[in-house]
Amino acid sequence: MLPVAVAVIALVYPKVFRLPYPQHVGVLVCMNALMAVAWNITGGYTGQVALGNTVFFGIGAYTSSLLLRDFGVNPWIGMLAGMALSMIAAVVLGYTTFRLRGYYFTIACIALAEIVSAIVVNTRRLGGAVGVTVPIREASLINFQFHGTNKAPYYYTILTFLAIALLVVYKMERSKLGYYFRAIREDEDGARALGVNAAQYKLIAFMMSALFTSMAGTFYAQYVMFIDPMSVLAQPVSVSMCLMAVLGGLGTLWGPVLGALTLIGISEATRVTLGGTGQAVDLMLYGLLVMLFAVFQPKGLMGMFGRLKARKE
């Protein structure tokens, strides 16, 4: 029942809220939810705390934008190219880092992301520190560009992406793959002893995660029409997608979506009411809330609902 209600609300949302700002927030929520769902595959189900997913987001954004700018390639094809490249990157990153455990792995991910960022910042061909402006094309679904104040087309596009990702994760949860992932999370050595090829399945999780993160990257580029290393290849990007998954509830289907909704809500509300003064009050509050949440609600929002439900019964 609940999923149907959520779907209906999600579908009618831009029909009810016709102003650009609420529609923009809707787009932000869906885009971040997509990234969090993607992160949840490695971080939540497989238990690998990868804090470098900004690489895949950046690859998605840069591949489609550069192909469009320099070769006039359609952004949809650019998106597929970005997804393919991200998967290759995931294989490379996976092979270099999967032998590492715990914090060693996490720090290696941060390191890899910083290296890629340093390369892009210092390569003029890739726009350097200045970034890349996405060329404007005629507004249409084929061109993946919709101009004007009505953001509903963008909203439905990203909602579709999110729905696909959720469907894939839903199927994965109930398949052998999902059990392997969770076995690795609970006890990697144990899973290997039972014949689960841990390295291979971690790689699969990483590739799935890369694929959807890259999709979100291309969407971001087509939506904002400008990308630079600060916005698509930066540690805060990696942290925020992971934060949403944690906040919502790790290793759950709806957790990341809930987390994105909450976190974007908080960050937009604080930004609108307290931001604009350039004094970072909004970020202060945001940091404080993240900290308090981690300390007092370590199982995330889904865990909180679970407890409430249990109490009722």
Next chain:
Amino acid sequence: MTFEILAQAVINGILMGFVFALVAVGLSLILGVAQIINFAHGEFLMLGMYTAFWMWALFRLDPLVSLPISIGALGLLGVCVYKLITKRILDAPRLTQIFATFGLSIFLRSMAQFLWSPNSRMVQNSLVGDLRVALGKVYVGAPQLVAAAGAILAYGVIHWLVEKTEIGRAMMATAEDRDAASLMGINTEQMYTLAWAVGSACVGLAGGLLTTFYPVEPNIGLVFGTTASVVIALGGFGSIKGAFAAGIIVGLIQVVGGFLIGPAFKFAVVLVVYLLVVAIRPQGLLGKY
């Protein structure tokens, strides 16, 4: 000529490396004993630097004179953070621990920006500010030299504390196995508090020393914090000796790598070296686990 530039780079790198080493030793001590990576460690350093800066700006106290104040202030901060935040999540999943300190780092960074603006600030005419020592054609700045000496001294004290004293042995026992240590009559709560206090005091000292030659701004913790995490991973978690050695190595790689490949890549070179090392030794250079 090129040789002299290289020699200069090597010396600067090693001296800076001692500061990285001191910051990393603090982080390593907290991780080793209290089993948590403090992702706000760089922000602690930033606060240490601001303490020294404001002591100078408001009371005309030289950063070297106000060292006890910055050490004390940061030690106290460490204790507060432990008692108020991290103590509650000792047994929580790793991600929760990461996020609690990540949230703290965002909070402290924005607080600094809110209180003191994003401007970069620098202590002028510190006691050792303009002095330098000539070794042939290679010059060594006195502030860097003092900072390195301070770092070595602090490392010596911590090493002595951990290896030679009763308290240190109790601390290592706690690091080894909290429950067993507790059964042996060690007050583990006290040991955790002590680790946070000493670990944070390290960045108080490092901050005070850095301020004599390094400008401070709210985002300074980002680079130093990430560097410190890489340093302790490179050295191997749980090894204070490893952290100190890796700090010097990282300082050296940064400057020499920057010299050979280009200053823009100096941090990236360090990260590449880290990845190469853990590809061969997943537990870092001197790590136990």
